[in-house]
Amino acid sequence: xxxxxxxxxxxxxxxxxxxxxxxxxxxxxxxxxxxxxxxxxxxxxxxxxxxxxxxxxxxxxxxxxxxxxxxxxxxxxxxxxxxxxxxxxxxxxxxxxxxxxxxxxxxxxxxxxxxxxxxxxxxxxxxxxxxxxxxxxxxxxxxxxxxxxxxxxxxxxxxxxxxxxxxxxxxxxxxxxxxxxxxxxxxxxxxxxxxxxxxxxxxxxxxxxxxxxxxxxxxxxxxxxxxxxxxxxxxxxxxxxxxxxxxxxxxxxxxxxxxxxxxxxxxxxxxxxxxxxxxxxx
Amino acid sequence: xxxxxxxxxxxxxxxxxxxxxxxxxxxxxxxxxxxxxxxxxxxxxxxxxxxxxxxxxxxxxxxxxxxxxxxxxxxxxxxxxxxxxxxxxxxxxxxxxxxxxxxxxxxxxxxxxxxxxxxxxxxxxxxxxxxxxxxxxxxxxxxxxxxxxxxxxxxxxxxxxxxxxxxxxxxxxxxxxxxxxxxxxxxxxxxxxxxxxxxxxxxxxxxxxxxxxxxxxxxxxxxxxxxxxxxxxxxxxxxxxxxxxxxxxxxxxxxxxxxxxxxxxxxxxxxxxxxxxxxxxxxxxxxxxxxxxxxxxxxxxxxxxxxxxxxxxxxxx
Amino acid sequence: xxxxxxxxxxxxxxxxxxxxxxxxxxxxxxxxxxxxxxxxxxxxxxxxxxxxxxxxxxxxxxxxxxxxxxxxxxxxxxxxxxxxxxxxxxxxxxxxxxxxxxxxxxxxxxxxxxxxxxxxxxxxxxxxxxxxxxxxxxxxxxxxxxxxxxxxxxxxxxxxxxxxxxxxxxxxxxxxxxxxxxxxxxxxxxxxxxxxxxxxxxxxxxxxxxxxxxxxxxxxxxxxxxxxxxxxxxxxxxxxxxxxxxxxxxxxxxxxxxxxxxxxxxxxxxxxxxxxxxxxxxxxxxxxxxxxxxxxxxxxxxxxxxxxxxxxxxxxxxxxxxxxxxxxxxxxxxxxxxxxxxxxxxxxxxxxxxxxxxx
Numbered sequence: 001x002x003x004x005x006x007x008x009x010x011x012x013x014x015x016x017x018x019x020x021x022x023x024x025x026x027x028x029x030x031x032x033x034x035x036x037x038x039x040x041x042x043x044x045x046x047x048x049x050x051x052x053x054x055x056x057x058x059x060x061x062x063x064x065x066x067x068x069x070x071x072x073x074x075x076x077x078x079x080x081x082x083x084x085x086x087x088x089x090x091x092x093x094x095x096x097x098x099x100x101x102x103x104x105x106x107x108x109x110x111x112x113x114x115x116x117x118x119x120x121x122x123x124x125x126x127x128x129x130x131x132x133x134x135x136x137x138x139x140x141x142x143x144x145x146x147x148x149x150x151x152x153x154x155x156x157x158x159x160x161x162x163x164x165x166x167x168x169x170x171x172x173x174x175x176x177x178x179x180x181x182x183x184x185x186x187x188x189x190x191x192x193x194x195x196x197x198x199x200x201x202x203x204x205x206x207x208x209x210x211x212x213x214x215x216x217x218x219x220x221x222x223x224x225x226x227x228x229x230x231x232x233x234x235x236x237x238x239x240x241x242x243x244x245x246x247x248x249x250x251x252x253x254x255x256x257x258x259x260x261x262x263x264x265x266x267x268x269x270x271x272x273x274x275x276x277x278x279x280x281x282x
Numbered sequence: 283x284x285x286x287x288x289x290x291x292x293x294x295x296x297x298x299x300x301x302x303x304x305x306x307x308x309x310x311x312x313x314x315x316x317x318x319x320x321x322x323x324x325x326x327x328x329x330x331x332x333x334x335x336x337x338x339x340x341x342x343x344x345x346x347x348x349x350x351x352x353x354x355x356x357x358x359x360x361x362x363x364x365x366x367x368x369x370x371x372x373x374x375x376x377x378x379x380x381x382x383x384x385x386x387x388x389x390x391x392x393x394x395x396x397x398x399x400x401x402x403x404x405x406x407x408x409x410x411x412x413x414x415x416x417x418x419x420x421x422x423x424x425x426x427x428x429x430x431x432x433x434x435x436x437x438x439x440x441x442x443x444x445x446x447x448x449x450x451x452x453x454x455x456x457x458x459x460x461x462x463x464x465x466x467x468x469x470x471x472x473x474x475x476x477x478x479x480x481x482x483x484x485x486x487x488x489x490x491x492x493x494x495x496x497x498x499x500x501x502x503x504x505x506x507x508x509x510x511x512x513x514x515x516x517x518x519x520x521x522x523x524x525x526x527x528x529x530x531x532x533x534x535x536x537x538x539x540x541x542x543x544x545x546x547x548x549x550x551x552x553x554x555x556x557x558x559x560x561x562x563x564x565x566x567x568x569x570x571x572x573x574x575x576x577x578x579x580x581x582x583x584x585x586x587x588x589x590x591x592x593x594x595x596x597x598x599x
Numbered sequence: 600x601x602x603x604x605x606x607x608x609x610x611x612x613x614x615x616x617x618x619x620x621x622x623x624x625x626x627x628x629x630x631x632x633x634x635x636x637x638x639x640x641x642x643x644x645x646x647x648x649x650x651x652x653x654x655x656x657x658x659x660x661x662x663x664x665x666x667x668x669x670x671x672x673x674x675x676x677x678x679x680x681x682x683x684x685x686x687x688x689x690x691x692x693x694x695x696x697x698x699x700x701x702x703x704x705x706x707x708x709x710x711x712x713x714x715x716x717x718x719x720x721x722x723x724x725x726x727x728x729x730x731x732x733x734x735x736x737x738x739x740x741x742x743x744x745x746x747x748x749x750x751x752x753x754x755x756x757x758x759x760x761x762x763x764x765x766x767x768x769x770x771x772x773x774x775x776x777x778x779x780x781x782x783x784x785x786x787x788x789x790x791x792x793x794x795x796x797x798x799x800x801x802x803x804x805x806x807x808x809x810x811x812x813x814x815x816x817x818x819x820x821x822x823x824x825x826x827x828x829x830x831x832x833x834x835x836x837x838x839x840x841x842x843x844x845x846x847x848x849x850x851x852x853x854x855x856x857x858x859x860x861x862x863x864x865x866x867x868x869x870x871x872x873x874x875x876x877x878x879x880x881x882x883x884x885x886x887x888x889x890x891x892x893x894x895x896x897x898x899x900x901x902x903x904x905x906x907x908x909x910x911x912x913x914x915x916x917x918x919x920x921x922x923x924x925x926x927x928x929x930x931x932x933x934x935x936x937x938x939x940x941x942x943x944x945x946x947x948x949x950x951x952x953x954x955x956x957x958x
Contacts, residue, residue, distance in 0.1 A: 488685050493650065
């Protein structure tokens with residue numbers, strides 16, 4: 001069977017072409033709805049419900065204005081930012097310390113921790129929402145941001161511990177031992193030697209739990225009523241009535257999703273490693 | 283000799299708790315590091331759970347003025363004959379099975395495709411990731427708008443391709459299918475990225491050996507690639523199963539559980555019992571039953587997929 | 600001719616990995632591609648295998664032009680550095696795979712696999728998976744899988760690198776005997792010159808994409824064409840001293856007695872190189888130097904810097920006229936600081952081209 005350079009080159013081109021076509025189809029499937037919603041968010045009410053759908057139109061920011069003014073989306077945005085940032089930091093701090101302890105020391109019942117973490121994951125939120133609802137009312141923290149902060153930190157903790165443990169284990173003990181012989185105390189070693197070496201892991205985990213807290217709806221909707229509403233709650237409310245406000249809800253969807261998308265895409269490099277380590281190595 | 287001994291004991295003291303050295307002082311470091319997290323999880327996490335069990339044994343229902351008289355196992359007994367509950371659990375199971383299977387297949391195909399190093403693929407890959415980042419509520423909004431029978435984007439596109447407009451939430455089966463479609467759209471990227479990373483981590487030499495041995499692409503995929511990916515696929519599937527069973531936000535926005543309870547997944551039914559009817563005692567019991575159901579599904583999957591085999595396979599000879 | 604390579608080149612972007620190689624490998628020959636990492640030997644092997652496509656040149660196997668043919672159409676088998684075993688298949692299934700692909704019938708497959716496994720001493724491992732057997736055993740499974748097809752050409756990419764030293768030594772002989780018994784043409788890539796010396800029928804030394812010298816092991820060892828080859832082969836490496844012709848056409852070197860002892864043939868070689876404007880060196884291997892009383896005629900006077908007693912032999916690191924060099928002697932009572940005479944065996948003095956390629 002005689003094969004020459006040209007036929008190899010042609011075969012390569014055809015394979016590449018097919019790959020591109022398939023890739024573009026996939027991208028179209030996943031991106032089209034996003035594109036459409038972004039488009040819809042800047043359409044006027046007339047344009048947005050026009051059928052057949054319009055592709056060329058006068059863009060307008062009316063929906064966003066209405067969102068922030070009428071629906072108190074601005075307050076919700078601030079709530080989201082405040083609650084999610086604080087709870088993420090809290091979870092990162094507690095979780096990384098615990099992860100370090102589990103990674104470096106032999107502790108009784110270490111293996112059962114892994115199992116516990118997995119079983120916590122399986123729990124439907126509703127199991128905890130109910131008692132927390134009752135407790136929060138009794139304690140008077142219902143509808144305060146602190147309640148959500150505490151809960152979101154709890155939600156993120158297992159993931160932080162799970163993944164950071166793997167990252168810390170990747171740091172060779174010998175580096176820490178060298179530092180200790182040089183005169184560092186245990187905590188110094190943790191802060192000045194180990195932490196800087198696991199920054200990619202920290203970045204990945206931080207972005208992931210930020211995302212999950214930011215997107216959370218069930219706890220937020222059940223445990224707030226007027227003061228501490230987060231963005232997803234406000235957006236869901238825009239849909240309550242039978243006839244949904246298309247432009248308004250599109251704008252809400254965009255405002256809700258943009259921060260996370262930007263955050264995640266900029267930290268993309270670290271993320272793949274973080275996710276897969278959590279899945280594969282753990 | 284003296285210098286060495288003192289260095290030894292200094293290092294030994296510093297490392298005690300790990301390496302057996304001279305004077306064994308109790309090293310408080312692990313406790314100090316671990317305690318905050320443990321205490322936190324116990325107070326904020328564990329305590330409410332215990333409380334929840336307690337509530338499930340009462341008839342607490344603020345809407346009807348019942349303030350939690352202890353009724354033992356009554357709630358659980360009533361749950362057994364709650365047809366709505368079993369309907370919603372069954373839907374949860376069916377939904378989980380279908381969405382995970384479909385998105386798994388799609389994710390594997392995508393991973394194979396995007397494993398190629400063609401120019402521009404990195405950008406395309408990044409775009410494909412976005413659906414799983416979007417707030418689920420927003421996903422619900424997006425698709426609800428697009429699936430509107432009369433004015434929606436989707437039916438317009440179908441018309442473009444010459445297909446009749448679909449009643450996306452009109453009929454019971456259509457609604458279930460719609461909700462499935464949305465979930466697959468949203469979460470395939472999650473499986474995709476994990477499987478892609480797994481694919482990238484595979485050693486190249488077995489594939490080159492297979493090329494030399496003369497195996498066809500299909501044979502390579504089924505006899506070599508897939509078996510080598512098995513651990514990654516199973517773990518990814520497990521994670522997805524656990525999340526799919528608890529799906530709430532998107533379905534809530536799109537169909538609210540209807541029409542006619544066709545998409546009344548367990549999480550939605552429970553939400554209704556607890557926060558519409560405020561039947562919190564009963565609802566708590568139901569939530570524990572739901573957890574049990576998820577546990578059973580997970581155990582079943584673990585057994586069927588040979589998950590434990592994978593864990594032990596990782597041990598060297 | 601079993602394998603013919605003409606003008607073979609490979610570039611990765613702006614980097615040239617292999618530059619216009621020409622060589623032939625005879626039927627049944629054990630040919631070793633030797634060189635430091637990055638020299639292009641593995642790339643060359645992969646082009647012969649069909650795993651990489653060359654930018655220029657051609658590869659012929661048994662007279663057929665296979666330059667762009669797929670690996671499976673070349674009738675070759677390959678053993679990889681990390682063995683390339685299929686991790687989820689048992690040893691039996693691994694060895695059986697090439698036969699299965701070629702649609703050999705199950706009974707015949709079974710018989711061939713068992714026979715090959717017997718021959719390689721792994722018959723009792725057939726039910727195990729690669730993860731559960733040792734490195735040396737994996738190595739044999741890899742060989743078995745390559746052998747079971749009875750291919751025309753055997754390609755091996757540093758198969759012994761991942762084994763410990765002792766195992767390496769035993770496997771060296773085993774592989775050589777195995778391949779010799781079957782008479783299969785073999786191309787073997789390694790960076791270990793001891794492996795090359797002990798196993799090869801001929802060695803092809805490469806550096807930075809070029810083929811520097813091809814020849815029988817002892818030929819390459821005794822008559823290195825350039826400084827690179829001289830220093831790469833042998834341990835400790837050949838001693839090299841700058842050499843030049845004075846304005847009166849007299850051969851000069853810092854260790855003049857050695858230069859004076861150069862045989863006629865080597866002098867001619869030096870003259871040829873000088874004529875082409877190339878610089879050259881005087882080379883003599885440490886084992887061809889001997890310690891003699893200091894004032895012996897024709898000997899160089901040197902001071903011992905450092906003595907390495909290795910049991911069978913002793914490495915003496917000396918210097919003379921500000922030039923350091925090494926002597927390999929038997930058991931000796933020589934000590935550092937002593938002044939000794941060093942005599943060279945004229946038959947083993949060489950003129951070597953000063954090819955400025957780092958080893």
